[in-house]
Amino acid sequence: MIWRDEHGRRLDDYPQPSVAVDVALLTLDQDGRLAVVVHARPGAHEHGRPALPGTFLRVDRRETLREAALRALRDKVNVTGREPRQLAVFDDPDRDPRGRVLSVAHVDLVPPDRITGTTGVLAPVGPLPHPLAYDHERVVAAAIDHVRAAYRRLPDPAGLAGAEFTLLELQQVHEAVLGEPLQKDTFRRHTAPDLVETGRVRAGTVGKPARTFRRR
Amino acid sequence: MIWRDEHGRRLDDYPQPSVAVDVALLTLDQDGRLAVVVHARPGAHEHGRPALPGTFLRVDRRETLREAALRALRDKVNVTGREPRQLAVFDDPDRDPRGRVLSVAHVDLVPPDRITGTTGVLAPVGPLPHPLAYDHERVVAAAIDHVRAAYRRLPDPAGLAGAEFTLLELQQVHEAVLGEPLQKDTFRRHTAPDLVETGRVRAGTVGKPARTFRRR
DNA sequence: TCAATAGTGTCTCTGAGACATTATCTG
DNA sequence: CAGATAATGTCTCAGAGACACTATTGA
Incomplete structure (x- = not known):
């Protein structure tokens, strides 16, 4: 069955754009600050500026955007992503010199232990050290807005603190994401209703042992 | 200049998807309720179910998604849109039987007087009378979430109440959008800080004349 | 004067935020 | 016991929400 539109044309009688995904993969660096993973092998057209991991949507494999985002993380920076979420579509006709490329920007936030084997580079967010390729600075800005809003709503929605944690550990994660003390x-009163006690405590250090919690 | 990727392939060596825009065009109906504009001439593959106005992105015209959304409103339901905003990309490989079609869903909210010449049909939101085509019910749901969040933040961001209004008129608009009294x-205390008085009053009816306001 | 609508004084309740105190561990 | 950290009691303040009262018009 060949479908035609109201002008009698088929789908591919119109030129089609390329569709890419780009992922702002956020995590915490060794100093406990919010950081983004970039890779330093962009196309020659990008003059060596680091870029977010991205790839083209493989229509021939019936791939979804989510799958393409996970594949980009695996192939470009060797990280198994967790739950990429769409942020926005960047559609400036001139954003890519290779042709008309729409980019569906994604954000993912993963615990630092998922980053250990990465082939990418951790760049602390905030004033970025070097300009990123394409419009990727805007993607990072949108990604930070997204995760901060999520962390204001719920305790550690991305699980950066691991499965079991003390309230101090949880607070330090939130301070890193929100960028403020x-x-x-x-903090305790705000987050406690959404946590369940494990019944265990974190001993071994000086001071009163802290109870540990899990997310509900 | 022909750019090639890390496998030596050009952009269009990969199959490309079609990219559509669909617009949930919301307004207030004659009863002052939130309603969405649909059109009843969908493709034969949609079994006559009403669809949101939509169209394919015309890459050959260097069109942006925003421009495509405005064109869809003009061509499909004869409405001049105002400020379409992206909601999400719907990318289920099977969402369209004609082939791989990504749909970038948009929302726009316009005053009723922009709808007067429409060739579309006003369907009150909530339990929709008939199922919509494709995944358009999800688009409408996302659109409603979007406008309600906006109306909880600011007084009448879409200007449904016109340029000059009494506080009662503004409240009735908000009640219609939010779907609750x-x-x-x-309401007055919440919205007054964001309004400026015109110095005029709305007389002619019974009762104390109401002052009129403009949005800042 | 009455009915109708506009506008405001004020009370209560809730929750955020901050300070200070108590509790419980290690060395 | 001293020092360190965890956990909580409690005070204050701001804002939402609700009730009731006052103000101003047309009929």
Whole structure:
């Protein structure tokens, strides 16, 4: 069955764009600060500026955008992503000199232990050290907005603190993501209703042992 | 200059998808309820189910997604849109029987007087009378979430109440969008800081004349 | 004067935020 | 016991929400 539109034309009688995905893969660096994974082998047309991991959507494999985002993370920076989420479509006709390329920007936030084997480079967010390729700075900005909004709503939705954690550990993760210090009693009261106690404590250090929690 | 990727292939050596835009065009119907504009001439593959106005992105015209959304509104339902905003990309490989079609869903919210000459049909949102084509019910749901969030933040961001309005008129617009009754004194105190008085009043009816306001 | 609508004073309740105190561990 | 960290009692303040009262018009 060949479908035709109201002008009698088939789908591929119109020129089609290329569709790419780009992923702002965020994590915490060794200093506990929010960082983004970039890779330093961009196309020659990008003058060596580091780029976010990205790839083209493989229509011939019936791939979804989510699958393409996960594949980009695996192939470009050797990270198994977790849950890439769409941010926006960047569609400036001139954004890519190779032709008309729409980019579906994604964000993913993963614990640092998933980053260990990466072939990418951790760049702390904030004032980025070097300009990124394409419009990727805007992608990173949107990604940060997204994860900060999520962390204001719920305790550690991405599980950066691991499965079991003390409230201090959880607070430090939130401070890293939000980029601002938090007050411990306010933080405790705000997050406790969404946590369940494990019944265990984290001993071995000086001071009163802290109870550990899991996310609900 | 012909750019090639790391496998030595050009952009169009890979199959490309078609990219469509679909617009959930919301407005208020004559009863002051939130409604969506649909058109009843969908493709034969949609078994006559009404669809949101949509069209394919015309890459050959260097069109942006925003421009395609505005063109869809003009050509399909004869409405001049205002400010279509991206919601999400729907990318299920089977969502369209004609082939691989990505749909970039948009939302726009316009005053009722822009709808007067439409060739579309106003369908009140909520339990929709008939199922919509494709995955357009999900688009409408996302669109409603979007406009309700916007109306909870600011007074009438889409200008449904016109340029000059009384607080009662503004409240009725908000009640229509949010789908719930509001309290007049709370509403007044919440919105007044974001409004400027015109100095004029709306007289002619019974009762104390109401001052009129403009959005800042 | 009455009915109708506009506008405001004020009370209560809730939750955020901050300070200070108590509790419980190690050395 | 001293020092360190965990956990909580409690005070204050701001804002949402609701009720009731006052103000101003047309009929």
